[in-house]
Amino acid sequence: MKFQRSTLILAIAAIILAGGVYIFEIRGKARQEEIQAKQDQIFDVSKDDIQSLTIQTEDKTLKIERVGEDETDAKSPWKLIEPVQSPANLARVDGVLNQLVTSQSNPSDPDSGVRSLTLSKSELSDYGLEDSKNIIDIQLKDNTKHRLILGTSDFTGNSIYAIADPPETFPEQVAILVISEGAIDAISPPLEEWQLAEEPEETPEPEAEQPQESSPSPTPETPQ
Template sequence: MKFQRSTLILVGAAFLLGAGVLIAESQRSQFPTATTQTATGPILTFEEADVATLTVDRGDETLVFEQDDDGNWQMTAPENAVAEPGAVAFLLSRLNTDSPLQTVTMTADQATDFGFNAPVGIVTVTLNDGTEHELVLGGPDFSGNANYAVIDPDPWPPQEGTEYSVLVVTRDVANGINRPLEEWLMPVETPDAEAGEEDAAIPNGSQTPEDAAEPNDSPATPAAPEATENDAETTN
């Protein structure tokens, strides 16, 4: 029995449509649909002045910062140095000011799909009262302009049968975590730079205080008086 050409075309189109639906459903199962609830609050709720320590675990290195009673930030690891306050404030501001773009649900077996098997970083904020908050930043979303993140996950790493609420946060969070180490430190003036500034402050041809205190020429030694004839006779 021969099939009409139009029938074969319809069967082929139906087959392709079915395959497309299966592929779409497979992708949807990997990345759940975002909830309709709109996030209105910040990622975390705290005041910068209440933060005692900030830890940024970037996998290959861990940065630790402490805030003293005067509000000054000090890096204690991997170096012991004065921290750049703007770098610390930027990351904390992303956490306590920015709102999540949306929220999705993730099961434990989807952690790799969201990039949590190799997180961009883990940020731990410890407050003066001992309260501790943790943000685990995963991989980028579909747009590439945001990242997936979980807040205070329990348990972690993900365990089978557990669902997690995953936030989609702006790329600024990743930028704050990935900042080069030298940008976390307050610039220190080198002795050569300080000497150069002092030299620049003295006009060319001017005397320094030390030069002014020293006379340029030594006083001339008085010449001995010439002997006269009377002096010669008196001597004889």
């Protein structure tokens, strides 16, 4: 009888354990399926349609406007408006815009791409999204505006959390994105790296002085 009771207890414990594993796996699978809802890019717009962008970080605010149509324009098609006025470094501007409007999917990496996740409003601070200082605003040529708020890194360290086009007041359930950490890297360089380096003016080399030909000395006259 004692043996049967022990066997029964072990059987019940096994059932409880199996149930817990099942629930954990089901919840984990649901979470995984949720986070794997993907899109190729953050904003479905063309880079050529962007007229201006504003970048905010902990230590700076940059305002950059398009002043030309393409990369063949003199110096740069972008101009830094604030905090100083200067032709903008095209490579730095493109680095930001590529993060926003080009595909982040890599066929060889199933975890790449822009992934979505739903949080409760109370969890935003845990993801660095409640009072973030890292914000990118873009304005299109038709005056449409988009905003991207950048949060903290995820557990892998290769991605960060973000919110695209946040509402003025967050609802109880908030859709956030998991994007490449390249977005935070793209806005981090100091101000001087956003300014187009001026090419030094070429100073013409002085012409070498030509040696003057000495005139022959007059031959003294011989007295007659």
